[in-house]
Amino acid sequence: MNGNTGAVPFLDLVDINAELQTDLEVAWKAVLQHGRFVGGPEVERFETQFAAYCESRSCVGVANGTDAIELILTALGIGSGDDVIVPANTFVATAEAVRAAGARPVFVDVRPDTLLIDPAAAAAAVNRRTAAIIGVHLFGQMVDVPALSSLADRCGLAFIEDAAQAHGARYSGHPAGSAGRAAAFSFYPGKNLGALGDGGAVVTSDVKLADRVRCLANHGRAAHDRHRHELSGRNSRLDSIQAAALSLKLARLDSDNARRRELMRRYRESLPASFQPVAVDPAAEHVHHLAVVRTLRREQAGAALSAAGVGWGVHYPVPCHRQPAFAGCDERIPVAEEAATQILSLPISPTLDDGDVVRVCDALRGV
Structure with a gap:
């Protein structure tokens, strides 16, 4: 998606x-x-x-x-x-x-x-x-x-x-x-x-x-x-x-990862309260391959981002045990299933600038 x-x-x-x-x-x-x-x-x-x-x-x-x-x-x-x-x-x-x-x-x-x-x-x-x-x-x-x-x-x-x-x-x-x-x-x-x-x-x-x-x-x-x-x-x-x-x-991976962490810090400071970034374990040094937030209004958020010309994604909307390829797993896996309906991935890349984060957050304020 x-x-x-x-x-x-x-x-x-x-x-x-x-x-x-x-x-x-x-x-x-x-x-x-x-x-x-x-x-x-x-x-x-x-x-x-x-x-x-x-x-x-x-x-x-x-x-x-x-x-x-x-x-x-x-x-x-x-x-x-x-x-x-x-x-x-x-x-x-x-x-x-x-x-x-x-x-x-x-x-x-x-x-x-x-x-x-x-x-x-x-x-x-x-x-x-x-x-x-x-x-x-x-x-x-x-x-x-x-x-x-x-x-x-x-x-x-x-x-x-x-x-x-x-x-x-x-x-x-x-x-x-x-x-x-x-x-x-x-x-x-x-x-x-x-x-x-x-x-x-x-x-x-x-x-x-x-x-x-x-x-x-x-x-x-x-x-x-x-x-x-x-x-x-x-x-x-x-x-x-x-x-x-x-x-x-x-040779530039560490500096690129540092830039990703800085962008994610700015997201945390600027996102509306209804968009909560996934937590970071205190013992972990995150490299933010994806900037994943949780929201109860993902459909509206996606529409607002698209209208503002902002790319976005969902990683992943269907948990593995619910994929047709792995049919037969009837057990409920509640945390993963709930999260799959709420997660939203925002743009994050070493090439983004601080103004891009502002534009993303501004697009989400009206949701």
């Missing part, structure tokens, strides 16, 4: 990439000259940089964030007969990846303040089939890592991070990508760290797990013999030009 774009675009990827146009053109020419479009030197360089940024030991570039989750599960041996706990409030890709790996997604509720997975709900869902918990760092904020890690340790489960919306986020000082057994990142163009097309990565400090992910993602090839296929794998690799673009953007 999206509104139109105009005076204040929801996200202006043209402007974001224009600031790096000269450097991107140089990078593209370098790839053209060496001709290694897949697995070129740019990939290894970015993997090294991003692993260090996440304070982790290994990074494996893959085709997209959904593949990253599936590859983690497969590399851990999680599949048929296993349950994986997933928050109902997430993009459908989280659950899709669980099913693609052969496991069953078990949907649980979220906290009413942050709308992130509720550790108590996750604990209540654990059974003898449960193999993993996926903590989704949604909207740019990390989940309650200590609570979920403790639960996973007590029950002998893998704690996996879905960090597709949390590049640069931290919890108690620890970055996304360093908290779980492994983390899945997406570099879809609209992300805080976005490529020029699809891309993703698996980040982990378990070197053996990283090696297995890399093998699976490259047709199961042996590391030192490309004609030997040790596993039944797949094709999920990061292109050289995408890696080059990501290296350029990684």
Whole structure:
């Protein structure tokens, strides 16, 4: 569900990439000259940089964030007969990846303040089939890592991070990508760290797990013999030009995230009282991939924003357990279901200026 774009675009990827146009053109020419479009030197360089940024030991570039989750599960041996706990409030890709790996997604509720997975709900869902918990760092904020890690340790489960919306986020000082057994990142163009097309990565400090992910993602090839296929794998690799673009953007990720935090601070100061931003956990350093507020008058708000030429969105209007693709889950998940009727995403991007926030808030005052 999206509104139109105009005076204040929801996200202006043209402007974001224009600031790096000269450097991107140089990078593209370098790839053209060496001709290694897949697995070129740019990939290894970015993997090294991003692993260090996440304070982790290994990074494996893959085709997209959904593949990253599936590859983690497969590399851990999680599949048929296993349950994986997933928050109902997430993009459908989280659950899709669980099913693609052969496991069953078990949907649980979220906290009413942050709308992130509720550790108590996750604990209540654990059974003898449960193999993993996926903590989704949604909207740019990390989940309650200590609570979920403790639960996973007590029950002998893998704690996996879905960090597709949390590049640069931290919890108690620890970055996304360093908290779980492994983390899945997406570099879809609209992300805080976005490529020029699809891309993703698996980040982990378990070197053996990283090696297995890399093998699976490259047709199961042996590391030192490309004609030997040790596993039944797949094709999920990061292109050289995408890696080059990501290296350029990684250098400015922290400053871009700081600008997002400043814009969100201004929203909190200026929004009408009937629009309440989703809470930030005191232990979390939010990177505000999305500026999500709650309102009882979303339809009217969307109409007012569209009339003012302001882009907007809803992330997400239908919880995963209510999607037709996952029919059969009859259990009510009340917090996620209520939030889905109230949440509204406002424009937020490093390219917005303070006046854009004023225009957005002014458009909402009459609602």
